[in-house]
Amino acid sequence: MKEYFKNIFVALWTILVGLRLTFKHLFVRAVTIQYPDVKLKLPERARNRLYVNIDDCIGCRQCEMACPVDCITIETVKALPNEDLGVTSTGNKKRLWVTKFDIDISKCCYCGLCVYPCPTECIYMTDVYEFSEYNRHNLIYHFSNFTPEEAELKKKQVEQFEIEQKMKKAVKPAEQVTVSNPGNPEEKS
Amino acid sequence: MAELLNMLVASVIPLLFILVYAIVILWTEIKVASHVQDRLGYMYTGGFHGWAQPIADLLKLLSKEHITPANSDKILFILAPVIVFAASYAAYAALPFTSTFIAANLNVGVFYIIAITSFVVIGILMAGWSSNNKYSLLGAMRSVAQIVSYEIPTALSILTVVIVVGTLNLQEVCEAQKGGLFNWNIFKYPPFMFIAFLIYFVASLAEVNRTPFDIPEAESELVAGYHTEYTGMKFAMFYLAEYANMFLVSGIAAILFFGGWNSPFGEFMSGPAWGVFWFVSKGLFFVFLQIMLRWTLPRLRVDQLMYVSWKVLTPISFVNIMIVGLWAILK
Numbered sequence A: 001m002k003e004y005f006k007n008i009f010v011a012l013w014t015i016l017v018g019l020r021l022t023f024k025h026l027f028v029r030a031v032t033i034q035y036p037d038v039k040l041k042l043p044e045r046a047r048n049r050l051y052v053n054i055d056d057c058i059g060c061r062q063c064e065m066a067c068p069v070d071c072i073t074i075e076t077v078k079a080l081p082n083e084d085l086g087v088t089s090t091g092n093k094k095r096l097w098v099t100k101f102d103i104d105i106s107k108c109c110y111c112g113l114c115v116y117p118c119p120t121e122c123i124y125m126t127d128v129y130e131f132s133e134y135n136r137h138n139l140i141y142h143f144s145n146f147t148p149e150e151a152e153l154k155k156k157q158v159e160q161f162e163i164e165q166k167m168k169k170a171v172k173p174a175e176q177v178t179v180s181n182p183g184n185p186e187e188k189s
Numbered sequence B: 001m002a003e004l005l006n007m008l009v010a011s012v013i014p015l016l017f018i019l020v021y022a023i024v025i026l027w028t029e030i031k032v033a034s035h036v037q038d039r040l041g042y043m044y045t046g047g048f049h050g051w052a053q054p055i056a057d058l059l060k061l062l063s064k065e066h067i068t069p070a071n072s073d074k075i076l077f078i079l080a081p082v083i084v085f086a087a088s089y090a091a092y093a094a095l096p097f098t099s100t101f102i103a104a105n106l107n108v109g110v111f112y113i114i115a116i117t118s119f120v121v122i123g124i125l126m127a128g129w130s131s132n133n134k135y136s137l138l139g140a141m142r143s144v145a146q147i148v149s150y151e152i153p154t155a156l157s158i159l160t161v162v163i164v165v166g167t168l169n170l171q172e173v174c175e176a177q178k179g180g181l182f183n184w185n186i187f188k189y190p191p192f193m194f195i196a197f198l199i200y201f202v203a204s205l206a207e208v209n210r211t212p213f214d215i216p217e218a219e220s221e222l223v224a225g226y227h228t229e230y231t232g233m234k235f236a237m238f239y240l241a242e243y244a245n246m247f248l249v250s251g252i253a254a255i256l257f258f259g260g261w262n263s264p265f266g267e268f269m270s271g272p273a274w275g276v277f278w279f280v281s282k283g284l285f286f287v288f289l290q291i292m293l294r295w296t297l298p299r300l301r302v303d304q305l306m307y308v309s310w311k312v313l314t315p316i317s318f319v320n321i322m323i324v325g326l327w328a329i330l331k
């Protein structure tokens, strides 16, 4: 009997306690934000969309090898002896044309493993995280300055050059040759 | 002719009240829910805190397709929401909004309201049965079991008030509590009227299927209970009926225990216009309390629900009515 009344009393009392708590929370500042209008600041080392500063890339393929899901595809073409590709902003000499640098961001798991090995620090995470697309293929980002046709042309030139080199070796020592550089940004403009 | 016009006006006013109130309370419920959980809730539609969102929701429901399940009992299926809403709307007829306005001044007002609200049970059972869906049927059966068992403590605690004021006419019940805060029924025969009020409030929560007694529509167990299969306007009718019922039981609590349209300050701020204000604000206070309880308490289990009704509320209200009755005779 005592237990019975005690239960009723406890029930009523705990309801009041609960009501007081919820009532207090009515006036607590909301912890959520109006997302597209207001955005929280990302932490400094947040990992989002990758970006490659292709001008600094020396085509060493370190990032491609580091990637655990193989979403980076790099193709390079050797520069000809007469072509000077300049140096990167970190002072490394560029020896390769990067004819293809694709990152399939839809496969990327944002592990950041590609960022650390890069000798010129040209592949890094940005703070962009809104990049949904209607077509999956739009998520393959092309960072190279070469269009596929230009890359093809470049490859042909190199082959041509090698064949010529061989022939010249057979006939006489090599002499200066000139080739146009379709992938060179200065020449393009 | 004039009489017909009178009837029309008297019946349209509660309907308009229900519609406007439903939209306001829909918004309030969502906002209270989100702020209790430290969220923001509606923020866009219409500008200030998304005030137009319930209107948009209503328009959306109006424009939706009416789907009737293939194997349902068509006639009952269509009739059910109408009955549920009509039952709670009909009960508004006996609510005295102010000293000069009451749609039907019945001298058996209390009895009429108890009777007509039980009608909701039929509508709910119809909805559950005709949907031909196991969850709907389960929800309806639970709902009926619940409403029928909570009807007893509700009726007993209402009868306690009837003993005190000696009339079944709700207008006269209000009249009897005139003259300030301490003439309200809740302060008479202390503390037995207060106990009666507590019993009434708990039981009425169960009657309108609100948390913690919302097992008939327990989303997490039964999808949505008896109205799972309903779409569009028919679904909206159930919704409207639920909100109308919330105000109905709150309004009755205000009339029976808190003086109805009487001002708490005696003559100060009283009159027909103030009467509406006091009645509606007292009613809305209890509606607010119901909403707060929804976001405070967890749902009861079926056996706990029956325990509360048959082993706690019913015996206590019996004892209560005996004591109040004896006291009233001896006085």
Ligand code: SF4
Pocket: A050, A066, A067, A068, A069, A070, A071, A072, A103, A107, A108, A109, A110, A111, A112, A113, A114, A115
């Ligand atoms: S972040 Fe990880 S998964 Fe993404 S490209 Fe870099 S190494 Fe590959």
Ligand code: SF4
Pocket: A052, A056, A057, A058, A059, A060, A061, A062, A063, A064, A074, A117, A118, A119, A120, A121, A122, A123
């Ligand atoms: S590691 Fe850096 S430099 Fe090397 S290929 Fe990748 S992006 Fe280019």
